[in-house]
């Protein structure tokens with residue numbers, strides 16, 4: 185996509201000059217909160233939404249001028265979109281029929297696609313006779329039957345319950361690996377994106393905020409906005425007390441000191457407001473003697489099997505979530521320590537407040 189914009193109404197851009205490229209064999213997850221433009225990007229790619237400006241290319245061929253069916257994409261959506269009166273087999277054959285593939289070949293290709301998603305024995309059933317997960321597998325078989333170069337998926341798992349979602353997620357990954365597919369996948373679920381994608385693209389208000397491998401984005405989110413999507417559940421404001429030349433920063437967190445490391449390019453001045461992002465698993469209770477510690481009180485303890493998920497509140501009133509194997513109880517006084525490298529400090533965003541979730 186070259187500088188693609190899409191405006192549904194005057195002055196509001198769902199996509200704002202978005203540049204996005206996809207290499208053969210990549211599994212790219214488009215990630216971001218509701219309303220950031222993920223579905224619009226996919227719909228523009230598919231030809232289901234017109235572009236307001238910009239262009240889309242496959243290699244040297246311009247394709248945004250082609251109708252949907254000529255773009256050669258397989259598509260899978262959140263709501264399965266199966267024809268209720270057609271058998272599973274006929275549903276999968278449908279795309280091939282539209283492409284005028286002869287009857288015998290149609291049947292053979294549809295059967296192969298159903299085998300791939302392990303639904304062969306259900307081929308004569310109607311969609312309503314299948315579970316949600318099975319219906320979504322039919323939709324995937326239908327997308328794969330046309331032998332697409334690129335598969336576009338828009339939240340294909342979000343209508344399924346938790347266990348089915350994980351099962352089908354693995355299935356999608358297997359198909360991707362076995363068939364050497366190229367996939368553009370829309371999701372708002374970071375775990376889904378991290379487990380499936382070879383590259384993440386985080387959108388914010390119709391623009392690209394960050395792209396990188398799951399590991400890069402997870403360890404080094406470029407902004408507090410991205411961090412919020414990558415499991416950094418502790419996101420709060422603090423004041424820069426003393427910025428050091430090596431990038432470490434002494435912060436004032438409502439009256440207590442916290443040592444962090446600056447992640448933005450912008451240099452900080454003493455007194456500047458900053459955003460801080462910390463993952464719950466990076467916070468420990470009663471760390472080594474002498475480590476910087478935040479005095480806090482345990483508020484809520486949730487049992488999560490091996491670990492406890494704990495909500496604490498610092499003496500200055502800041503809520504900090506953590507995970508621990510140590511038994512603690514509500515009301516207990518604790519000292520929290522966090523390795524300074526895992527206290528990510530971002531300069532306050534300038535003027536980008538649209539699309540934050």
Ligand SMILES: Nc1ncnc2c1ncn2[C@@H]1O[C@H](COP(=O)(O)OP(=O)(O)OP(=O)(O)O)[C@@H](O)[C@H]1O
Nearest residue numbers: 192193198216217218219220221222223224225372
């Ligand atoms: N058909 C439409 N008409 C008008 N505005 C629309 C339409 N579809 C989307 N929008 C607006 O465009 C923006 C981007 O929407 P889009 O559906 O692409 O976001 P998204 O990131 O996919 O969100 P979600 O995760 O909720 O589906 C939003 O502000 C939305 O309200």
